Amino acid sequence: MISAAYNQWNFNLPVLSLCVNRNGDFVAATLGDGTARVLPASDEAVTPKVVAMHDGISLSLQPDADDHAFLSGGDDGKVLILDPVLGETNVIAEVKNTWIDHVAASVDGKYRAFNAGKNIHVLNEEGQEVFDPGLSVSGTPGAVSFSPNGKRLAVSHYNGVTLWWVGAKKPEAETLEWKGAHLGLVWTPDGQTLLSGMQEGALHGWQLADKKEMRMEGYASKIRSMGFTARGKYLATSGAEQVICWPFSGGGPWGKQPLMLGGAEGRLVSCVAPHPKDEMVAAGYNDGMIILAPLDGRMEVMINPPEGSPINGLVWNATGDALFASSESGRVLLFTIGSVKSALVHAG
C-alpha cells in the first residue's frame, strides 16, 4: 500500500518531538540540530517556518499556557516560548549548566513549570517564581504535569510521584509511593486519577481522593505515549503489539480487560493519538506503520505502510480533520479526512 498522506516534508534531521498548540491551529516539530519547524495545523500549502530554538536541542516541547504558543526546555538550560505566527522565541528562564528535561503549562494559562535536575521551578503569568525556596524531588524527574484544572502539579521520579497545590501559600509536597522509576504522566480528564508509565513497561495509577491504586502490566516496552479518548472513556497506550485501551468509564479499570486494537506480530505501537471528538485512536508503530482504529469494534485502517523509521509523534488539530505524524528519521506527514477517504476508495 502507498501512504494516504495528503502532504509530507522530509527535514533530513531527526524529529525529536511533535506538538500541537492548545488552539489546535499550529504544529511544531523540534529537530536534532536545535531548530523547530512550524506548520499551520491544516492542509494549507505553506513552507514550514524554520525557528532557531536552543544551543543544543529541545528536550521537551509542550503546548504553552498562551493557547497559541509552544513551551520548550533545552539542554542549553533555557526555557523558551515559541510564537508560531511570528516564528520567534522568547527565553523566559535559564538555569546555567543544566538540562531542562521537562516543561509543562497549566490549561488555565496561569502557570508554567520545568525541572532543572531535581529542582522544580513554577512560574506565574508574569514569569516570576511562585515558590521561594523552590520545590524539589528526591530523584531526577520523569515528567512534570499540571492537573486538568491547573491547580495541582505532579512530578514523577524514582519510587513515586510528588504532588503540590500550586495556589498554596506554603507548598506542601505529597508523595504517592510505588517502587520503580516513574516516567510519563497522564491525568484522567476529571483530574481525579493520575497515572504514570514506568521504566519496566507497566502503568501505575492512583485515584487521588482515596489513594486507591491500579496497576497495569504486560507491556513489551516503556510506555512512551498515552492519552484519553473522547469523553475520557478509555486510556489509549503505546508499548505493546496492539493499542492497549484501559476502560475508565463505569467505575474504572479494576478487574476489567482492556480493549486491544490493531496490531501485528513483530512490531510495537510507539505512539498513540486519540481523536479529539470521535471514538477513534490513531496509532503509529516502531516500523513506521500508522493506523486509524475505531473503538466500536470496526476494523482498523492502515493509512501509512511500514516504511522503517519509528513513528515518534502523532497529533490531531482542534477540529480533528487533520492528523500530523513524525518519524525519527525526519519526516512529518499530514493526513486529512479527504486524503484518507480517497486512499481507501483507491485501495477498494
Place this chain on the structure above:
Amino acid sequence: MKRGRGMSQIPVTVLTGYLGAGKTTLLNRILSENHGKKYAVIVNEYGEEGIDGALIVGADEEVYEMNNGCICCTVRGDLIRVISGLMKRASTFDGILIETTGLADPAPVAQTFFADEDVASKTKLDSVVAVVDAKHLLLSLKNAKEAENQIAFADVILLNKADLVGAGDLAHIESSIRNINRYAKIIRTTRCNAPLDKILGLGSFDLNEILKRDPDFLKGEEEPHHHECGEHCCCGHHHHEHDCESRHDSSISSVSLISSNPLDPAKFEQWIMDLRAKKGPDLLRYKGILDLMGSDNRLVIQGVHMMMDGTNRLPWNEGERRASRLVFIGRNLDEKALREDFARCAA
C-alpha cells in the same frame, strides 16, 4: 525486545577507579590527544563545558532497582536520561566516555546497556577500563568491596603510577589482580600513558571482536595472561601467576568453562536460567560463545548478575573450530559444580 543492533550504535567506554588513581589524567589525555574523534563525556559533577570540542555533561549517580525492588536488577537512571538526551542530537559522537566515582558500583552501569531499550538500541558498551593506583591497590582490595568490584568488571586495567612501585611489587600486584579477574588486559602505566587504541574501541563486550583479536579464545583452557606495557614501563615480562592461590583472600574469582561437544540448547538454557536465578547476585560478569546442537550460528551471551543478553547470533565461519567457552567472574564461585553442570549440558 527489538534492538537495532549494528551500524549506528555509539561505543561507550566506562572509566572506573578511585579518586586520585589517575582517571582525570586519562580523560584529559583522551580529550586532548590529536585523534580527530569527537567524544561526549559524562562526569559525576554538574556542569557542562567543552574541552577541545568534547561535550562534558554532569550526571548524578542514581541507581534504579528494577522489577519492584530487586537489588541486583539495577540500572543507572541518570545514564538513561543523559545518554538518551545525547543521542537525540543531529551531530553525534564517535564515542561516549562515562567517568564513575571511586565508590560507584560498576554493575548498574553495565546493566543499563542491557536493560534500557533506548540506550541499548543507540549505544553499545565498548569496554570497562579501571584505573588503579599501583601503590594503593593492595590496601584498597583488602579494605573495600568497591575496589574488588572495579577489578572484577574491568576489561582493561591500567596499573597506573607503576613508576612508584618496584618490579617485584608490580608482579605481586598483578597476580592479585589475576586472582580476581583472569581475563582483563593489564597495562602498566605512568600518568596513564597507555596507547589509546588499547583503551578505546575495543569491543570488549562484543565477543566477535574478542575472537578477532584473540583467535585462541575458544581453544586452550588457560589462555596466556595478557600483559601489555605502557611507554615507560620497565617490566621484565616475568609472570608469577602460579603461586598466588595461597595468598588469595578475595572471595572473587574467575572460572573458564570449555566444551568441544555441542551443547543441548534446552539443557543449557535451563542451567543458565537456574544459575542466574540462584547465584545472580554473585555473578559479576559472564560472557561466552556457545556452539548449540542443531544450529549453524554461534550464540554469543554476556551478562551481569541476573541480566543476560543472548541475541547476537552469527554463523560459524567455514572450517572454524566449533566449541563453547564460557567465562564467569564472580563471588563465591563453586568451580567444581560449575564444571560438572556445564559438562552435563553437552548434547
